[in-house]
Amino acid sequence: MNVMTDTDWLDIGAVEDIPLRGARIVKTPRGCIAVFRVAEGEVYALDDACPHKKGPLSNGIVHGRSVTCPLHNWVIDLETGAATGADSGRTRAHTVRVEAGRILLDPGALKQ
Amino acid sequence: MKEQLVVVGAGMASGRALEHLFESDPDRYEVTLINAEPRGNYNRLMLSPVLSGEKTYEEIVTHDDDWYGENHVTTLFGHAVTRIDRDRRIVVTKSGETAYDKLLLATGSAPFMLPLPGADLEGVMPYRDLDDVNRMLDAAEMNESKAVVIGGGLLGLEAAAGLRLRGMDVVVLHVMGHLMDRQLDASAAYLLQKDLERRDIKVHCKANTKAILGSNRVEAVLLEDGTVYPADIVVMAVGIRPETRIARDAGIEIGRGIIVDDAMRTSDPHILSIGECVEHQGMVYGLVAPLYDQAKVVAKTLLDEEAAFKPVELSTKLKVTGVDLFSAGDFAEGDDREDIVFRDPGRGVYKRLVLKDNRIIGAVMYGDTADGAWFLSNIKDGTDVSGMRDTLIFGPAFAGGAQMDPMAAVAALPDEAEICGCNGVCKGKIVEAITAGGLTTLDQVKAVTKASTSCGTCTGLVEQVLAVTLGDDFVMPTVKPICPCSDLTHEDVRRLIKARELKSMPAVMQELGWKTSCGCHVCRPALNFYLLADWPLEYGDDSQSRFINERAHANIQKDGTFSVVPRMWGGVTNPRELRAIADAAEKYDVPMVKMTGGQRVDLLGVKKEDLPAMWADLNAAGLVSGHAYSKGLRTVKTCVGTDFCRFGTQDSTGLGIKLEKRLWGSWSPHKIKLAVSGCPRNCAEATCKDIGIVCVDSGYQIGVGGAAGMDLKEVEPLASVPSEQEAIDITVAFVQLYRENAKYLDRAYKWIAKVGLEWVKEQVVDDLGNRAALVARFDLSQSVYQVDPWAERASTAAHPEFTPLADFSMPEAAQ
Numbered sequence: 001m002n003v004m005t006d007t008d009w010l011d012i013g014a015v016e017d018i019p020l021r022g023a024r025i026v027k028t029p030r031g032c033i034a035v036f037r038v039a040e041g042e043v044y045a046l047d048d049a050c051p052h053k054k055g056p057l058s059n060g061i062v063h064g065r066s067v068t069c070p071l072h073n074w075v076i077d078l079e080t081g082a083a084t085g086a087d088s089g090r091t092r093a094h095t096v097r098v099e100a101g102r103i104l105l106d107p108g109a110l111k112q
Numbered sequence: 113m114k115e116q117l118v119v120v121g122a123g124m125a126s127g128r129a130l131e132h133l134f135e136s137d138p139d140r141y142e143v144t145l146i147n148a149e150p151r152g153n154y155n156r157l158m159l160s161p162v163l164s165g166e167k168t169y170e171e172i173v174t175h176d177d178d179w180y181g182e183n184h185v186t187t188l189f190g191h192a193v194t195r196i197d198r199d200r201r202i203v204v205t206k207s208g209e210t211a212y213d214k215l216l217l218a219t220g221s222a223p224f225m226l227p228l229p230g231a232d233l234e235g236v237m238p239y240r241d242l243d244d245v246n247r248m249l250d251a252a253e254m255n256e257s258k259a260v261v262i263g264g265g266l267l268g269l270e271a272a273a274g275l276r277l278r279g280m281d282v283v284v285l286h287v288m289g290h291l292m293d294r295q296l297d298a299s300a301a302y303l304l305q306k307d308l309e310r311r312d313i314k315v316h317c318k319a320n321t322k323a324i325l326g327s328n329r330v331e332a333v334l335l336e337d338g339t340v341y342p343a344d345i346v347v348m349a350v351g352i353r354p355e356t357r358i359a360r361d362a363g364i365e366i367g368r369g370i371i372v373d374d375a376m377r378t379s380d381p382h383i384l385s386i387g388e389c390v391e392h393q394g395m396v397y398g399l400v401a402p403l404y405d406q407a408k409v410v411a412k413t414l415l416d417e418e419a420a421f422k423p424v425e426l427s428t429k430l431k432v433t434g435v436d437l438f439s440a441g442d443f444a445e446g447d448d449r450e451d452i453v454f455r456d457p458g459r460g461v462y463k464r465l466v467l468k469d470n471r472i473i474g475a476v477m478y479g480d481t482a483d484g485a486w487f488l489s490n491i492k493d494g495t496d497v498s499g500m501r502d503t504l505i506f507g508p509a510f511a512g513g514a515q516m517d518p519m520a521a522v523a524a525l526p527d528e529a530e531i532c533g534c535n536g537v538c539k540g541k542i543v544e545a546i547t548a549g550g551l552t553t554l555d556q557v558k559a560v561t562k563a564s565t566s567c568g569t570c571t572g573l574v575e576q577v578l579a580v581t582l583g584d585d586f587v588m589p590t591v592k593p594i595c596p597c598s599d600l601t602h603e604d605v606r607r608l609i610k611a612r613e614l615k616s617m618p619a620v621m622q623e624l625g626w627k628t629s630c631g632c633h634v635c636r637p638a639l640n641f642y643l644l645a646d647w648p649l650e651y652g653d654d655s656q657s658r659f660i661n662e663r664a665h666a667n668i669q670k671d672g673t674f675s676v677v678p679r680m681w682g683g684v685t686n687p688r689e690l691r692a693i694a695d696a697a698e699k700y701d702v703p704m705v706k707m708t709g710g711q712r713v714d715l716l717g718v719k720k721e722d723l724p725a726m727w728a729d730l731n732a733a734g735l736v737s738g739h740a741y742s743k744g745l746r747t748v749k750t751c752v753g754t755d756f757c758r759f760g761t762q763d764s765t766g767l768g769i770k771l772e773k774r775l776w777g778s779w780s781p782h783k784i785k786l787a788v789s790g791c792p793r794n795c796a797e798a799t800c801k802d803i804g805i806v807c808v809d810s811g812y813q814i815g816v817g818g819a820a821g822m823d824l825k826e827v828e829p830l831a832s833v834p835s836e837q838e839a840i841d842i843t844v845a846f847v848q849l850y851r852e853n854a855k856y857l858d859r860a861y862k863w864i865a866k867v868g869l870e871w872v873k874e875q876v877v878d879d880l881g882n883r884a885a886l887v888a889r890f891d892l893s894q895s896v897y898q899v900d901p902w903a904e905r906a907s908t909a910a911h912p913e914f915t916p917l918a919d920f921s922m923p924e925a926a927q
Contacts, residue, residue, distance in 0.1 A: 012918040021630065021656040024917035035917060039630040056672040059660040059720075061633040068633035070660040070668050075633070103917075110920055 009097070009104035015043065016101070023058040023067070028110045033094060034058035035103065036067060036078055043103050044078035045096045051076070051089025117141035117414065118203050118212040120193050120358070124566070125387035125403040126218035127153035127175050132411030134183050140415065143185045144210050146203065149241055150190035152180065156241070157400060157534070157566050163245050163274030168868065174565075196362040198380055214382055214414060217359055217370060221352035221388035221398070226262065230324030236346045239271045244347075251345040252278035259283070260333045260343040262321055264291040268349035269308070273435075275347075276313050277607070283341045284308070285319035285333070287350075295439040299455075299462050300478040306460070307435050311611055316341075354389040354396055367391045374420035376410040386410045392421060399426050400534045400566050427488050427533050438481035441491045442466065443474030454505045459625065463505055470498040483507030485573060486521070489529045522576040531573050534566035539577055546581045554578065595634035597626050602638065602855040609642050615650045617643065617657065631657075638856035641743065641779055645851045648893040661741035663913065665901040666723055674723060675716040677740035678730050679776065682750045682768035682788075683711030692733030700726050710747030710785060712738050721914050728906035736900040743857075744779045745786070745847075748772040749797065753790030753807065762807035764790035767836055771843060777898035778890070781854040781863070784847060799827050802860040803843055808832075812839040816846060816872070817861035825861045828869050831877045845876040845886035852889075 018024050018037040025032045025048055032048035034057045044065075048058045055071030066075050066084065075084045081093035095106035117133075119126050122145055130143065145152070153175040161167035180187050188205060195204040196215065203210045223238030225231055235251070237244050248271070251257055257280050261272045264286025276282045284291075290301035291308075305315045320336035324346055333341045354369035365371045365379035369391030376384050386406040388398055397403060405421055412419035427440035443466045454463040459479060465487065466474035471494050475487040486508045490497065497504055508521045527540030545551060545560045554575055558565050564574045579586045593599050600608070605624065614620045620639055621631060631639065636657035643651040655663050666674035678693060693713055697705050703717035718726060727737075740746060748771050751757065753764030768788040775784070787798035788805045798804030800820040804827045806813045811834040815827025830846065833839050849872065854863035864872060876883050905911060 010918070010920070017912060017917055019656060019912075022913075024912065027916045027919040027921040029921055032916075053670070054672075056668075059664070059668060059672070061636060061659065062656065063630055063632045063636065064628055066632075071670065073633065 008107055010107050010109075012103050012105050014101055015041070015098055015103055018043070018103075021062040023060070023062060025056075025058045026105065030110065030112055032056070032058070033105070033109055034067075035096065035105070036062055038062060038065060038078065043096050043098055045094040045105060045109065046076065046078065046081045047092045047094075049091060050074055051081075051083055051091050052087065057091070114142040115140060115213040116144070116211055117214045117216065118144045118146065118210050119216045119218060120146050120203065121218035121220055121387065121389075122147035122149070122151075122153045122175075122187075122189070123218055123220045123387055124153070124156055124174070124400055125220075125407050126216065128404050128407035129216065129218070129386060129410050130175075130183070130185070132408055133414055136411060137415055138183065141214070143183070144188065144212075145180070145185050146188045146191050146193055146205060146210070148190070148192040149243070151242065152176065152187060152189060154242070155566060159239075159242065159245055160270035160274055162242070163248060163271065164277040165274075165867075169242060193358050196358055196383075198362055198364075198383070201382060212382070214384065216410065216414075217378070217383060217385040217389060218387040219355040219358065219389045222355045223348065224351040224353050225348050226321065226350055228321055228324055230326060230330065231348075233324055233326045233330045234328055235326070235330035235344060236324055236348065239267055239347050239349045240352075248275060248345065248347065249278065252280050254344060256281070257344040258342050259345050259347060260285060260341050261347045261349060262333070263347075263349035263351070264288070264315065264317065265294065265349065265351070266292065268347070269304075271347050271349055272308070272313050273311065276311055280344075282312075283314040283316060283333075283343075285321060285335070285341075286315070286317045287320060289317055291315065291317065292437075292439075295476075296437065296478075297443055297464060297476050299453075299464070300437060300439070300476045303460050303462055303478045304435065304437060352388065352398060354391070356389055359383075359385070359389070367394070369396045374409075374422075375413040375418075376406055376421060377413065384410050384413060393423065395423055401426060401536055404535055424492070424536075427484065436477075436479055436481050438477040438484035439475065440484070440488045441472070441474035443476050449473070452501075452505045465505060467497070467501075470496050470501075472497060472504075482521075485529060485531060485533075485570070486525065488533070489526070492530070493528075522573065523580045531577060532561075532563035532566075532570045534570075535562040537561050537563035542574065542577050543581050546578060552578075552582060552585060594638060595632055597621075597628040597631050597635050598624060600624060605639070606642055606646075606853070606855070609646055615643065615647045617654060633659075641781065641856050644779060644897070645893070648896050653897075662743070664720060664723060665727075665737050665739075665741065665905070666718065667741045669716065671717075673717045673719055675714050675740075676718050676723070676726060676730075677708060677712050677714050677738035678735035679738040679772075680712050681772050682748055682765050684750075684765060684769065685713075689733060689735055692730060692735060696726050696729050699729065708740065708747075710740075711749050712740065712747060714740070721916070724905055724911040724914055727902035731900075731903050731906050737902045739776065742779065743782050744777070744784065745772070745775040746783050747785060748775075749785070749787040749801070751788075751790050751795040753788075757790055759793060760790035760807070761809050762790060762812065762836070764788040764796065764805075764807050767805065767807075767812075767839065768796075770836075770840060774840065774844060774894075775847060777900075778847065778851070778894060779897060780847065780851050781856050782859045784850075784860065786843075800825065801827065803827075803846060805839060805843070810834060812836065814839060814842055814846075817864040817869070819859055819861050821859075823861070828864070830869070830873060841883060841887055842876055844890050845883045846872070848886040848890035848893075849875050851893075852886075 012026050021039050023034050023036045034046050034048040036044045048056050050069040052074045055069040057067050059070045060067040065078050068075050074087050077084055081091035083089045094109040097104050155172040155174050158172040191205040193203055193205055201212050223240045237247050259275045259280045259282050261268045261284045264284050272282045272284045290298045291304050322336045323334045325332040325334055330343055330346050333343050356366050356370050359370045360366045370385045370389050372385050372390045372392055376386050378385050387403050409419040409421045450467045452465045461479035463477045465472050472490050508524055525539050529539045531539050542561050551557050564571045594602050617639055640654050640657040644653055660668050666676050697715055700722045702715045706714045708714050748768040750765045750768030754760040784802045786803045787796040787801045789796040789798040790807050798806050800818040804815045804818055813832045814830045816830045818827035819825040831842055850860055
């Protein structure tokens with residue numbers, strides 16, 4: 001069994017595996033993480049649950065640096081996970097970086 | 113006995129004068145209203161929206177028969193006054209004589225027709241009243257018809273824009289060097305001309321018309337420089353002159369207009385006059401605001417109260433949707449004058465203030481006219497602006513030093529600031545009406561204060577005053593931009609996509625000035641639909657701009673699972689299909705199997721990653737997607753018709769299946785539900801569907817615009833036809849008309865309410881050529897879009913949309 005330390009970034013896939021203005025999910029023991037790729041190409045990761053009623057954000061429409069929840073149209077900031085506009089609440093945001101075309105996820109994302 | 117008041121002319125001024133009169137003293141006069149036009153008072157300013165199709169005639173009527181009845185006004189419409197006998201105090205029409213104690217002349221103005229060779233040809237018309245509008249609309253109905261508008265002033269340009277919107281090729285001829293030369297300077301006119309050319313309106317300035325050519329009907333217009341423009345109609349909008357003939361014949365003092373004193377009395381003390389026909393202190397007025405002031409004054413004079421008309425500063429706005437210009441005061445160049453100019457070429461914004469002795473004397477704005485009211489009030493007040501000169505051009509938001517949002521700018525306006533120029537309503541009066549009367553809606557404010565009831569360009573300001581006064585209690589109504597990414601309405605965007613042939617989402621966002629880089633969840637699905645509906649061959653569907661249901665071809669549920677609904681043509685199934693559905697339900701642990709309202713089976717609670725495999729299984733049994741998730745054709749519900757039912761008159765099941773096979777897979781502004789009932793007992797509940805067909809002995813009754821959702825609507829009859837084929841053709845043509853014209857997320861009934869059922873009938877029932885063209889365009893679109901999304905996705909091995917990118921859910925996999 002492989003040992004994982006806090007410094008090991010998790011390689012979750014290639015950047016092109018996620019459509020522009022789209023999202024894919026990463027399954028973890030504590031639930032799904034949604035990984036988004038915006039029009040300009042940057043990648044962001046949030047828990048796949050809207051702060052409102054846990055709607056799967058990975059199914060939302062991605063626009064600018066935001067995603068709109070498919071259940072009740074809350075607009076969530078992809079950088080911070082915070083609800084924008086009149087709504088309030090925050091979804092956990094995770095650090096991701098892109099190296100040599102691979103998406104690397106902060107291993108802390110798997111922990112509670 | 114009551115005194116007799118005879119009013120000649122049912123225009124905007126006389127209508128307003130009668131209102132004031134009846135408000136103050138309903139019993140003093142018995143009124144007879146005589147009008148040469150065969151109709152009563154309507155808002156002439158709103159003829160342009162009627163011409164462009166944005167309003168109907170009924171919407172612009174200001175006084176109807178009920179109102180005349182309530183106020184005991186005797187009406188003689190379609191009666192021209194031939195003579196006034198001042199000695200006997202009698203007005204003569206062709207039908208008889210009417211005696212008066214007081215006579216109010218409100219004969220308005222007549223369009224000025226250039227005395228050109230050919231000006232009397234059929235098809236040459238002025239733009240003045242509803243009859244002119246109707247004649248223009250008749251011409252616009254012809255295919256590829258061409259219009260030449262002579263005159264690039266307010267009226268001419270509104271006519272041009274309206275005719276273009278109605279599909280005509282339009283050329284505007286203007287004799288001066290730039291458009292609207294009386295209201296705009298050359299820079300603002302340049303932006304205006306560009307905007308019009310973008311709408312495919314050709315503008316020819318310095319155009320001296322030599323002759324109108326044609327034998328009986330107009331065929332072309334010839335200019336002095338030899339240019340020839342073909343024309344089916346020629347609209348002359350070169351100016352108006354006061355209509356003074358009957359006054360002149362009666363020996364009343366006439367200058368350019370009927371000369372009146374401050375109390376609106378003519379040289380005959382028993383005869384008063386208001387409106388565009390009068391001349392006051394050498395001035396003749398053509399805008400509505402001073403005419404309303406005159407109406408107020410004449411009502412007082414009629415009641416023997418003191419009142420005097422005072423000339424006021426005027427401002428102008430052009431009523432062409434999407435064109436924003438404002439002009440007020442005097443903006444000619446001069447040695448003693450200074451200019452402050454602001455330009456933003458990227459946004460097409462131009463603002464110019466003309467200053468004299470530290471006071472604003474003129475303002476011209478194009479592209480952003482939000483501060484117009486503020487500048488106008490500064491012009492009127494003669495405010496010394498030297499203290500705020502540095503930021504003056506940026507309007508009231510900066511005048512106090514700090515930046516304010518538009519609401520704060522409205523909040524900062526003084527009570528005397530004029531909000532509605534047409535009706536002379538200031539902010540204080542609106543606020544007072546709101547607080548005293550407990551008003552909460554625009555319509556209420558319009559009814560009480562008259563603000564925003566004439567040309568309508570101040571509607572936004574009135575709403576802002578409402579919002580500022582009411583705070584959170586105010587709910588913004590009606591006409592709104594598509595979303596915060598754009599200032600354009602859905603209707604504007606649809607029109608511009610067609611007119612400017614925008615065929616991709618980046619093209620729309622760039623050309624129409626989107627304020628965000630890639631739109632938002634509101635505009636993108638709408639744009640995606642507009643583009644694929646208008647350019648089925650050229651545009652490629654953008655799945656990332658679709659709501660998840662249309663991307664995953666299933667309905668998302670509150671827990672993030674999906675529901676799957678296989679299509680059952682006309683609601684008919686068989687044991688083999690039912691077995692496949694049962695097998696799939698067991699194999700994928702479907703927690704609930706339920707019948708839908710549209711006669712289908714719903715498999716609820718399916719996990720997203722199971723969808724492709726489930727579709728493959730269902731596909732193998734011949735089942736395809738039921739599109740229960742789509743803004744498109746949902747289901748065609750049927751009864752058993754003549755197959756089994758002893759009452760059935762036609763094969764309703766068969767027709768339902770044919771319709772479903774023809775229409776499935778098409779995307780539309782909102783969902784479309786159909787039903788076909790085999791007899792008037794209507795077991796398929798066809799009368800509450802978007803399209804419902806009820807079979808009868810003689811054929812098929814097609815109704816449209818039904819719904820049983822948030823609103824409950826019964827269908828309205830579209831057509832009754834004898835043959836099944838015709839029923840299918842009309843249904844398909846209706847769907848295509850809806851796809852091409854409706855606003856995204858308007859159900860059919862909402863769209864019909866906007867365009868009118870009569871118009872829909874003309875397009876798909878009466879005009880057989882147009883019906884066939886609509887059907888052909890629908891079939892062309894179906895050649896691209898009628899594909900089963902399940903088969904498409906089930907046939908490929910990889911389903912990136914449906915599978916996880918990585919899986920760390922098992923501890924061992926965490927690497």
